[in-house]
Amino acid sequence: MSTATATQPESASPRFAIQTSMLDLWYGTFQALFKVNLSIKRGMITSLIGPSGCGKSTFLRSVNRINERLGYVRIEGTVNVFDKNIYDEDVELVQLRKQVGMVFQRPNPLPASIRENILYGYKLHTRSHLGSRSRQDEIVEEALTQVLLWDKVKDRLHVKATQLSLEEQQKLCIARLLPVQPQILLMDEPCSALDPKGTEAVEELIWELAGKYTILIVTHNMAQARRASEECIFMLMGKVVEHSATEQLFVTPRTKETADYIEGRYG
């Protein structure tokens, strides 16, 4: 591949998937992130917690540059993805989005079949060289198997994705990222629209994907952060207050603010 990529060659295997340095972000004149310095380990699940409005989604969105769609967003500092600053001029957005996939609060499948949903992103990223029908079948099966959905949907791949349950739709939204082989998955409250059973199923899936991908997951659900992540970041008013091993953050938080939050004293 001769195109500029946002990452280093695989052989370099850096320790951190995402590293930010002095990251400030403004929406117009409103500053939403302040001097964020974070190093997120490769191959690990890290959760991001904090009260509403503290900048969790903003941070997540600055790791695949969707914030800039807004036009009035300004950033200072750096966001390295596998040691390459993704705000450098030579970074191609298409390439970056291939490496850094994102899952949103509400599942947002395309109004197309299950099969087409899986192949769409792949098609976009391979610039329509989809390969043979049997290769496509393989891609669909592989992606759906990884999200533990294959057995459930294999006989109805041509059904509209929107007919699936919310839980299945969210799994599909994760599955459709996989054929382009992202290295990082950003998940912004992926379980918030799901019932407890659906939440449990998607959490189980996140564990299945651990190790293969670096996962950064935003959640309001403390129990989920505790169960589903190895490291945890606590943010407050646009700043990182604490970043620790999850168990440590919950059992022996380093700051009073963290303790207050995990004990439910903030909104």
Ligand SMILES: Nc1ncnc2c1ncn2[C@@H]1O[C@H](COP(=O)(O)OP(=O)(O)OP(=O)(O)O)[C@@H](O)[C@H]1O
């Ligand atoms: N598109 C936008 N334009 C202007 N201000 C915004 C925009 N998006 C977020 N903000 C502001 O930036 C701050 C951080 O918002 P953000 O959505 O990142 O918080 P959050 O931690 O994800 O909150 P929640 O838990 O409610 O999802 C808030 O004050 C919010 O009002």
Ligand SMILES: [Mg+2]
């Ligand atoms: Mg948010």
